[in-house]
Amino acid sequence: MTTHEHTDEAGTAHAHEHTPRMNLAQQVPDIYKAVLNLEMATRKGMDPVLLELVKIRASQLNHCAFCLDMHTKDALAGGESVQRIVQLSAWEESRHFYTEKEIAAIELTEAVTVLAGGTSQTKSGGGFVPDEVYEKAAKHFEEKELAQLIAVIATINVWNRFAVTTRMVPGHYTPGKHR
Numbered sequence: 163m164t165t166h167e168h169t170d171e172a173g174t175a176h177a178h179e180h181t182p183r184m185n186l187a188q189q190v191p192d193i194y195k196a197v198l199n200l201e202m203a204t205r206k207g208m209d210p211v212l213l214e215l216v217k218i219r220a221s222q223l224n225h226c227a228f229c230l231d232m233h234t235k236d237a238l239a240g241g242e243s244v245q246r247i248v249q250l251s252a253w254e255e256s257r258h259f260y261t262e263k264e265i266a267a268i269e270l271t272e273a274v275t276v277l278a279g280g281t282s283q284t285k286s287g288g289g290f291v292p293d294e295v296y297e298k299a300a301k302h303f304e305e306k307e308l309a310q311l312i313a314v315i316a317t318i319n320v321w322n323r324f325a326v327t328t329r330m331v332p333g334h335y336t337p338g339k340h341r
Contacts, residue, residue, distance in 0.1 A: 239337035
């Protein structure tokens, strides 16, 4: 892995910044554009605050630094509080910062992102996403909105996997750049 030194605005030298393995958008532009179109379709009619919470939580679970950089910046630019963003990684102990609808979306995000259970059935009778998690989300979202939320979660997972695998470099994203 190639690295180079990173200096912040104050001139403080930080650990070396890695070089990406490849530029996926250049190598497979049709695939990149298809996922970008999917991304645009998932946003239509969705609450932008909820979208960023979901994208940040999935990116935390997937250890995607590039997407964390992007979505925390977009969330802050959209008016989200630093406190809610920071507490998201420990949301279960910080439930009082979120609405019940947001909690249902976060729980669904975790279940879809971390597909646990292998090939066996969970004790709730579901496969990978527990019935109780799905049913809770279904209580807070109309069916079409729930379908769209599932698509949002699946799409951020695609982006996370692209960014983590190709080692995209965080820190250079400008809020709203990909709107």
